[in-house]
Amino acid sequence: MTTCAWCGTSTDAMDGFLHALGHQAFLQTALAAGLLASIGCGVMGTYVVVKRIAFLAGGIAHSVLGGIGAAVYFGLPPLAGALAAAVAAALLIGGIRLQWRAQEDTLISALWAVGMAAGILFIAKTPGYQTDLMSYLFGNILLVPRESLVFMAALDALLLVAVAAFHRQFMAVAFDEEFARLRGVPVAFFYLLLLVLVAVTVVLMIQVVGLILVLALITLPAAVAGHYVNSLGRMMVVATLLGGAVTSGGLALSYGPDLPVGPTIILLAGALYIASAVVSRQLARRRARRAFPAGAGEAGHG
Numbered sequence: 001m002t003t004c005a006w007c008g009t010s011t012d013a014m015d016g017f018l019h020a021l022g023h024q025a026f027l028q029t030a031l032a033a034g035l036l037a038s039i040g041c042g043v044m045g046t047y048v049v050v051k052r053i054a055f056l057a058g059g060i061a062h063s064v065l066g067g068i069g070a071a072v073y074f075g076l077p078p079l080a081g082a083l084a085a086a087v088a089a090a091l092l093i094g095g096i097r098l099q100w101r102a103q104e105d106t107l108i109s110a111l112w113a114v115g116m117a118a119g120i121l122f123i124a125k126t127p128g129y130q131t132d133l134m135s136y137l138f139g140n141i142l143l144v145p146r147e148s149l150v151f152m153a154a155l156d157a158l159l160l161v162a163v164a165a166f167h168r169q170f171m172a173v174a175f176d177e178e179f180a181r182l183r184g185v186p187v188a189f190f191y192l193l194l195l196v197l198v199a200v201t202v203v204l205m206i207q208v209v210g211l212i213l214v215l216a217l218i219t220l221p222a223a224v225a226g227h228y229v230n231s232l233g234r235m236m237v238v239a240t241l242l243g244g245a246v247t248s249g250g251l252a253l254s255y256g257p258d259l260p261v262g263p264t265i266i267l268l269a270g271a272l273y274i275a276s277a278v279v280s281r282q283l284a285r286r287r288a289r290r291a292f293p294a295g296a297g298e299a300g301h302g
Contacts, residue, residue, distance in 0.1 A: 016256065029144055030142050031248060038246075041221060056198075061086075062115055065211055068085070092111065135210070136207070137211055138212055139214075141207065141209075170190060174232075227280035242272070249268055250268045
């Protein structure tokens with residue numbers, strides 16, 4: 001038996017969480033924010049995993065702090081600064097990859113570091129102590145304002161519309177750029193558009209888990225889904241469901257012991273990925289044994 005940290009009711013941890021969820025508006029908002037974020041990470045995370053651009057997504061994510069710091073310094077909404085910085089970083093990183101492949105890693109790492117440094121300098125020079133900026137860095141789903149849900153829903157709608165409109169082009173670019181070029185697909189345009197949508201997803205996620213942890217939540221649910229499904233569309237659906245389960249589960253698990261929610265969500269996602277990797281490897285071995293049973297080679301040779 002434990003005591004509910006927010007409502008004072010004596011109950012076990014899960015019952016306490018469900019009781020608080022029914023009575024506390026900020027918990028309801030946090031749950032909704034996690035579910036909305038899972039849509040973006042499920043859809044765009046699938047492309048990130050299939051295309052193997054996690055490093056590029058990380059560069060975009062960490063560049064966002066510069067936009068957040070600049071927006072607060074000039075008295076603008078932090079999320080507007082984050083979105084502008086994310087899109088600019090996506091276009092710049094995409095251009096670097098397309099034009100300077102030999103120096104890609106170095107240039108993206110430099111942009112990653114410069115974005116973080118610029119954000120910290122803006123934060124340092126902003127009058128007053130900006131505690132909210134730290135929540136963007138490390139995430140605090142419990143502090144997501146209800147108004148942000150509309151913003152997150154709008155970003156989800158933008159992602160879904162773009163993917164529905166250009167799914168075939170994105171799929172061609174993700175799997176085989178050379179074949180896409182031969183088919184007349186403007187690869188550079190759709191590659192940059194894909195990175196811009198990843199940037200939008202990063203902004204969608206930063207209030208839930210923060211810039212430091214956002215890369216894990218974009219990639220891990222999609223990577224787990226990739227262990228069991230081959231279709232890109234089904235992978236998106238499974239990754240979205242897993243993302244929703246991980247964010248909701250992390251919120252519930254962190255409630256009783258009063259743990260930081262963002263890191264709890266990521267640890268849960270990491271544990272799920274490790275368990276899934278082990279299980280999928282065992283399943284692959286069993287399938288291989290059934291396809292090539294022991295002694296089949298010798299019998300065939302005889």
